[in-house]
Amino acid sequence: MKRFAQLFSAIDQSTKTTVKVTALAVYFQTAPHEDRMWTMALFSGRRPKRAVTTTKLREWASEAADIPLWLFEESYPIVGDLAETIALVLPANETSSDRSLSQWINALRDLSAVEEDARKAFVLEAWTELGGTERFVFNKLITGGFRMGVSQKLMTRALARATEKPEAELAHRLMGNWHPDDTTWEALIEAEDASADASRPYPFYLAYALEDTPDALGETGNWRAEWKWDGIRGQLILRDGAHFVWSRGEELMTDRFPELARAVDFLPPGTVLDGELLVWQAASDRPDSFNALQKRIGRKTVPKKLLSEAPVVLHAYDLLEWQGHDLRQTPFGERRHLLETACAALPPDAPVRLSPQLDFESWDDLAELRSVARDENAEGIMLKRSQSPYLVGRRKGDWWKWKLDPLTIDAVMIYAQAGHGRRANLFTDFTFAVWNGNDLVPFTKAYSGLTDAEFREITKWVRKNTLQRFGPVRQVTPHHVFEIAFEGIQASPRHKSGVALRFPRMSRWRQDKPLQEANTLDDLNDMLRIYG
Numbered sequence: 001m002k003r004f005a006q007l008f009s010a011i012d013q014s015t016k017t018t019v020k021v022t023a024l025a026v027y028f029q030t031a032p033h034e035d036r037m038w039t040m041a042l043f044s045g046r047r048p049k050r051a052v053t054t055t056k057l058r059e060w061a062s063e064a065a066d067i068p069l070w071l072f073e074e075s076y077p078i079v080g081d082l083a084e085t086i087a088l089v090l091p092a093n094e095t096s097s098d099r100s101l102s103q104w105i106n107a108l109r110d111l112s113a114v115e116e117d118a119r120k121a122f123v124l125e126a127w128t129e130l131g132g133t134e135r136f137v138f139n140k141l142i143t144g145g146f147r148m149g150v151s152q153k154l155m156t157r158a159l160a161r162a163t164e165k166p167e168a169e170l171a172h173r174l175m176g177n178w179h180p181d182d183t184t185w186e187a188l189i190e191a192e193d194a195s196a197d198a199s200r201p202y203p204f205y206l207a208y209a210l211e212d213t214p215d216a217l218g219e220t221g222n223w224r225a226e227w228k229w230d231g232i233r234g235q236l237i238l239r240d241g242a243h244f245v246w247s248r249g250e251e252l253m254t255d256r257f258p259e260l261a262r263a264v265d266f267l268p269p270g271t272v273l274d275g276e277l278l279v280w281q282a283a284s285d286r287p288d289s290f291n292a293l294q295k296r297i298g299r300k301t302v303p304k305k306l307l308s309e310a311p312v313v314l315h316a317y318d319l320l321e322w323q324g325h326d327l328r329q330t331p332f333g334e335r336r337h338l339l340e341t342a343c344a345a346l347p348p349d350a351p352v353r354l355s356p357q358l359d360f361e362s363w364d365d366l367a368e369l370r371s372v373a374r375d376e377n378a379e380g381i382m383l384k385r386s387q388s389p390y391l392v393g394r395r396k397g398d399w400w401k402w403k404l405d406p407l408t409i410d411a412v413m414i415y416a417q418a419g420h421g422r423r424a425n426l427f428t429d430f431t432f433a434v435w436n437g438n439d440l441v442p443f444t445k446a447y448s449g450l451t452d453a454e455f456r457e458i459t460k461w462v463r464k465n466t467l468q469r470f471g472p473v474r475q476v477t478p479h480h481v482f483e484i485a486f487e488g489i490q491a492s493p494r495h496k497s498g499v500a501l502r503f504p505r506m507s508r509w510r511q512d513k514p515l516q517e518a519n520t521l522d523d524l525n526d527m528l529r530i531y532g
Contacts, residue, residue, distance in 0.1 A: 002029055002266075003208055004039065004101040005133040009493045011150060020150065024158030033100035033185035040159075043150045044250075050144035052119055054082060057143065058440065063470050064127055067088040077472065080424025083139035086127075091469040093131035095098055102180075153393045163189060170205075171392045176200040181192060201246040202272060202320050202328065203392040207382065207399035214383060214402060215363050221413035222334065222386055223360040225366055226317055227378035228401050230290045230488065232242050232297070236314050236352065237321075238264055238271040245277075249467060251364050257312050259351045260443055267342060270324030274390075275316040282348075287315070287377045289532070290502060291490035316343065317355040320390060328390035332398075335390070351461070366402075373404055374531060380404045406485035407527060408431050409519045410510055412440055413480045419447065419455075419471045420423040426452075427459045427474070430506075432484055434497070436521040443497035443524060449485070449506030458509075481518050483508040490532050499532075 010023035028036055041047070053379065058519045064073040067089060079085040099107075104126075111119045130138050156174065169367055170189070176197055178188055217223060229245035233248040245254045254260075255279065267273075279288040279296070292310050296302065319339040320328055327335050336357070341356040358381065360366040370381050380403035411432035419428035429447040433440035450458070458480070467474040485507035492500035 001097050001099055001101055001102050001130070001137065003027065004035060005137050007039070008137055009133050017154065020154060021158045022467065023163040024150070024155060028159055032100055032102070034180070035100050036185050037180040037183075037188070038102050038105055040174070042156065043074065043155050044152055044174065047144055048105055048109050048141070049112070050142070051108055052123065052142055052260055054143060056116070056120070057082065057123070061086040061089060061125055061127075064124055066320035074391075077418055080418075080420045080422060083136060083143050086139045087136040090127055090135070093128065095129060096134055097129050104138065122368070132150075132304065156392075159189065165189075168392050171203040172200070175203055177247075188493065198242065199237060199244040199246075199252070201235045201237060201250075201388075202274075202326075204235075204248050204274070205391045205399060206248075206394040207401045207509065208394060208396050210383070210400040210402040213363060214366065214400070220360060220362060220366075224386055225360060225369075225374055226355055226382050226384075226385045227358070227373065228380045228382045228403065229278055229287060229317070229355070230377060230379045231276040231278040231287065231293055233276065234277045234314065235320070236260055236263060236273045236316075236379065238267055238269055239324075239446035241269060242271075251328045255304065256296060258302060259307065259312055262316060262351050267345050267352070268323060270321060270323035271342070272319070273314060273339075273352065274314040274320055275311055275314045277354075278315050279310045280313040280353070282311075289377060290488060290489060291500075296489075299315055312351075314352050315355040316352055318390065323343065331387045331389065332384050333386035345351060368477065370402060370404065406413075406487055406507070407489065407531065408436070408483050408485050408507060409523060409527070410481050410508050410513060410517070411443070411477050411484050412515060413458075413482060413519045414440055414442060414476065414478055415473055416458075416476055423455065425446065425459075426455045427462045428455050432482065433478075434519050434521050434524060439474070441497050441521055443499060443521075444484060444486075444501045444504045446482075446484060446504045446506050450509065454509055478515060481509055481510040481513045481515060482506050488531065489528050491528060497521060497524065499528055 007023055007027045011020050014020060027039065031039070043355060058072055058076070059069060062069045065072070072085070072089060075080060075089065076085045078191070078288070079088065111122060126138055152174070156167050156171045159165070159170050161171070173188055176199060206452050219375060234253070235246045237244040237246065243254065243261055243265065244252065247253055273450055273482045279292040281288050288310070292474055293312070295306060295310055296312060299306070316339060318332070319335045319342065320326070323344065327338070340354060343352065346352060346354075358366070358369055360369060366381065373380050383400040383402060385398040390531045391398070410436055413430045415431035416426060416427040417429040419426055429445065431442050431445050433442045461480070462474060462476055465477040465479070466474045467477060483506070484501070484504050486501040488502035490500055490502070491498060
């Protein structure tokens with residue numbers, strides 16, 4: 001734990017990428033193999049399950065600190081982080097532990113099998129045994145809130161320096177459903193054949209948003225264009241007679257989309273497709289809205305009725321592996337030609353469809369096509385350089401997304417709630433309403449889009465204009481109008497307004513606009529009819 005706590009401090013105390021990479025590389029060269037595996041797991045979201053509820057931790061921490069529980073509860077929202085609050089209220093302790101990171105994690109996981117009294121005794125003893133950063137790290141592990149400023153890309157770079165293996169190869173090794181419980185450092189990182197796991201996907205290549213028109217990209221003949229679909233980015237993997245479906249977030253979703261099992265009947269083993277999972281309605285021969293897909297996302301098993309109402313297909317737009325050969329270094333134009341060949345013989349009812357490319361001769365032609373993207377239930381246009389390889393992560397230059405301008409509506413702030421972490425002292429989470437006659441009807445929440453200075457200004461106003469408190473939420477005097485930007489709108493019987501927005505955020509604080517000129521519920525319903 002001591003070595004890991006030192007790594008934590010080195011990363012937490014610096015904003016420089018070079019410092020973080022160096023600290024991680026040294027750690028991966030010197031730490032025990034089991035600790036290396038758990039460090040990679042923690043940094044990639046594979047945290048152990050929480051063995052103690054936060055309610056009990058707060059009670060035990062206030063008892064150990066000899067302060068009343070109400071004082072701890074008042075301190076918690078000010079600090080904004082439970083692990084840090086516990087570390088701050090406990091008496092100072094300079095001792096350290098000889099247990100390794102993996103030993104502490106295993107001990108925490110064993111708590112789920114013991115009675116509450118034994119859990120409490122273990123936690124209190126750990127707080128006594130651990131001091132400084134080690135205690136803080138322990139609190140992070142037990143609260144399940146372990147997050148650090150380390151991206152997968154940064155961690156891969158550090159691993160490449162520590163092992164002298166190519167970054168792209170390591171990124172591929174780290175993809176998939178691995179866990180420290182079922183693999184080793186040798187098998188995952190050092191072994192020569194790390195592709196034995198047939199289900200392992202390739203790291204996704206991500207596009208940057210085009211901030212202006214594409215004129216600066218040069219000759220149109222060097223580029224391919226296609227719709228940017230509003231679905232779930234995924235890879236369909238066909239290997240060893242089986243199929244696997246992975247999301248961009250490295251979640252295995254095979255069981256959630258059983259329709260795709262039939263792909264093995266139409267495509268050969270050794271095929272990996274990159275594309276968009278969409279609900280496809282055969283009657284209209286077009287994708288349904290993201291709202292239809294949401295019904296499928298959270299289900300581990302899918303009933304026949306839902307399979308019939310919301311059938312899913314993979315709209316394939318790239319071919320990463322063909323007949324067992326990795327094609328990622330092949331230029332996109334050639335990969336696309338192979339993809340078209342592979343999809344040419346697919347029957348109409350196949351669970352895979354070829355995503356069409358858009359014909360254009362000038363950037364003005366493409367802009368005109370982009371203007372009707374919503375008619376195709378698309379979010380905009382993707383641009384890909386014909387000669388581009390399939391890279392790892394987000395890279396500028398070869399792939400761009402030219403999204404539609406967001407929809408907007410002016411709304412009134414009626415509730416406010418404090419943020420978390422460094423914004424725990426600011427009101428950053430707001431509820432917004434539109435007019436329905438003389439009443440204000442809440443319809444969405446938003447917490448991003450303002451500058452820190454604007455958040456500080458609105459926080460001062462909230463504190464002076466609170467009408468009622470409902471726990472952490474404050475009802476405020478209706479006064480301020482904000483422009484709310486969003487990507488889509490759909491009907492929602494769960495909301496009082498009858499609508500739900502996709503990706504709402506605050507795009508402008510309309511201090512120039514009086515309360516009475518905010519939009520109405522009729523305006524929202526008009527948008528629902530047009531864009532829903």
